[in-house]
Amino acid sequence: MNLRDYRNRTFITGRTKVWFIIAGFIIGLIFLKSGKAVVSYTSSDKYCVSCHIHPQADQSWKLSTHYNNLSGNIVHCADCHLPPEGHGYLFAKAKHGVKDVYGYFFKDSTKINWQEKKLLENAKGIVYEKSCLECHQNLFPVKLSVNGGNAHLFYTTSEEPLNCINCHLNVGHYDRNAIHAHDTSFGVTVTANQAIFTEPAKVEKFQNFNEMIPGTNVSFEMVAIPGGTFNMGSPDVEPLRKPDEGPVRKLTVSKFWMAKTEVTWDEYLAFFRATGSQGRTEGQVVRKKNVDAISGATPPWGAPDQGWGKASRPAITMTWHAANVYCQWLSKVTGKKYRLPTETEWEYACRGGTETPYFFEGNPKEFTSYGFLKKIFGPDTANISSRVVYKLNSSSMTKEPESVKENPFGLKNMPGNVAEFCFDFYSPYIYKADSAEVVNPKGPSGGQEHVIRGGSFKSDAKDIRSAARDFTKTKAWLVTDPQMPKSIWWYSDCIDVGFRVVCETDSITGQ
Numbered sequence: 001m002n003l004r005d006y007r008n009r010t011f012i013t014g015r016t017k018v019w020f021i022i023a024g025f026i027i028g029l030i031f032l033k034s035g036k037a038v039v040s041y042t043s044s045d046k047y048c049v050s051c052h053i054h055p056q057a058d059q060s061w062k063l064s065t066h067y068n069n070l071s072g073n074i075v076h077c078a079d080c081h082l083p084p085e086g087h088g089y090l091f092a093k094a095k096h097g098v099k100d101v102y103g104y105f106f107k108d109s110t111k112i113n114w115q116e117k118k119l120l121e122n123a124k125g126i127v128y129e130k131s132c133l134e135c136h137q138n139l140f141p142v143k144l145s146v147n148g149g150n151a152h153l154f155y156t157t158s159e160e161p162l163n164c165i166n167c168h169l170n171v172g173h174y175d176r177n178a179i180h181a182h183d184t185s186f187g188v189t190v191t192a193n194q195a196i197f198t199e200p201a202k203v204e205k206f207q208n209f210n211e212m213i214p215g216t217n218v219s220f221e222m223v224a225i226p227g228g229t230f231n232m233g234s235p236d237v238e239p240l241r242k243p244d245e246g247p248v249r250k251l252t253v254s255k256f257w258m259a260k261t262e263v264t265w266d267e268y269l270a271f272f273r274a275t276g277s278q279g280r281t282e283g284q285v286v287r288k289k290n291v292d293a294i295s296g297a298t299p300p301w302g303a304p305d306q307g308w309g310k311a312s313r314p315a316i317t318m319t320w321h322a323a324n325v326y327c328q329w330l331s332k333v334t335g336k337k338y339r340l341p342t343e344t345e346w347e348y349a350c351r352g353g354t355e356t357p358y359f360f361e362g363n364p365k366e367f368t369s370y371g372f373l374k375k376i377f378g379p380d381t382a383n384i385s386s387r388v389v390y391k392l393n394s395s396s397m398t399k400e401p402e403s404v405k406e407n408p409f410g411l412k413n414m415p416g417n418v419a420e421f422c423f424d425f426y427s428p429y430i431y432k433a434d435s436a437e438v439v440n441p442k443g444p445s446g447g448q449e450h451v452i453r454g455g456s457f458k459s460d461a462k463d464i465r466s467a468a469r470d471f472t473k474t475k476a477w478l479v480t481d482p483q484m485p486k487s488i489w490w491y492s493d494c495i496d497v498g499f500r501v502v503c504e505t506d507s508i509t510g511q
């Protein structure tokens with residue numbers, strides 16, 4: 001090869017490289033432009049609504065203050081459900097996109113529990129805090145209310161991380177039950193044309209009886225629970241148990257009465273109407289001429305029943321303090337000794353003489369919905385669904401007592417429906433403190449939180465075992481309460497805890 005041929009070949013090769021670079025640059029621009037167009041289009045409201053066709057998406061969004069407001073500005077789907085650009089925007093878009101595509105092809109939207117998807121714990125995974133703060137940079141605007149200022153001050157100074165949607169869950173999707181004001185009409189309506197009880201039930205022997213609340217048309221059934229000895233807690237071999245459930249202790253319980261069901265809205269509203277102070281705010285002292293009078297709950301914020309209905313559904317969102325005061329009031333108007341059950345009484349009654357994980361046959365490993373294979377094939381629900389209202393059959397709300405079968409003692413909804421307050425303070429070590437046999441034991445003499453038992457409509461099957469323990473989370477359950485100090489009567493962020501009452505036999509002559 002001579003020098004001229006070498007130079008020509010080198011020139012052609014170099015010229016080809018230049019054209020390749022130019023062509024690549026042009027193709028890159030085309031892909032970049034089309035890519036931006038694709039990203040932009042798939043982040044538009046039109047595209048989002050084409051996939052998310054359920055009412056909680058389009059209809060509730062257009063009724064919300066993010067769409068229907070005085071300024072006329074619209075907060076678009078991607079403004080909340082994707083982080084700002086530069087904060088993982090494309091990664092989050094790809095992640096949610098994969099889930100949406102999977103749901104589009106493999107799920108039936110009519111069978112999805114949209115009520116559950118609206119809950120705060122689920123919303124936290126699809127609403128980004130940085131997106132909220134990107135738009136709302138001034139947390140203390142001039143027109144902010146005093147309660148709003150207190151809430152935002154708590155947000156900025158809290159040691160624990162909080163989310164904007166803890167308080168503003170429904171600004172993006174309207175919910176008529178989410179009212180940021182005292183519900184002064186709550187519990188006012190009384191059912192007419194029904195006989196009013198003038199006396200409580202007269203009990204002459206230890207058997208089931210129907211308690212009647214004087215001055216109301218409300219009654220409820222009390223079940224006679226025979227005394228006995230049982231093993232409290234779960235053995236080490238019980239599937240999915242937790243460390244605070246053991247060691248197992250052999251305990252003896254004296255006979256007592258326990259309410260057949262959790263305290264219903266009908267029962268609790270009788271207390272609310274008799275003792276509540278309409279219009280009173282937290283922290284004010286109510287003075288009454290009768291020094292023995294019981295001061296009851298203030299009007300709640302929003303709708304404690306969540307719009308699901310009241311009547312025979314279990315009352316929810318009241319605090320442990322409110323439940324305890326209810327028992328004091330019920331004792332006063334009936335002349336009997338009503339109170340919250342001890343943790344020992346609760347588990348004894350829940351078991352109904354059984355020593356298995358549930359009062360019916362079944363393995364927690366078969367019932368639980370946790371685990372990769374369970375998400376594909378689903379858990380066993382044949383024996384549990386007719387006896388417990390829990391995560392898989394509740395539609396994310398409470399149910400009436402008629403929906404489940406009784407346990408061996410004749411009680412309903414001991415596990416499931418709503419978790420239930422116990423009288424005891426909670427301690428994870430109380431079982432280890434005394435392993436000897438004792439009679440009618442009580443919990444620690446003091447503490448910060450109280451025991452709750454039974455799990456709820458939000459619980460997995462592993463958390464509704466007879467031995468499963470939990471406790472109140474007072475601070476976390478009052479995050480969205482805008483008042484300072486926080487309410488002592490109502491939880492703002494707990495919708496699945498209620499209570500049932502027991503009656504002491506020695507409070508009735510001859511028992």
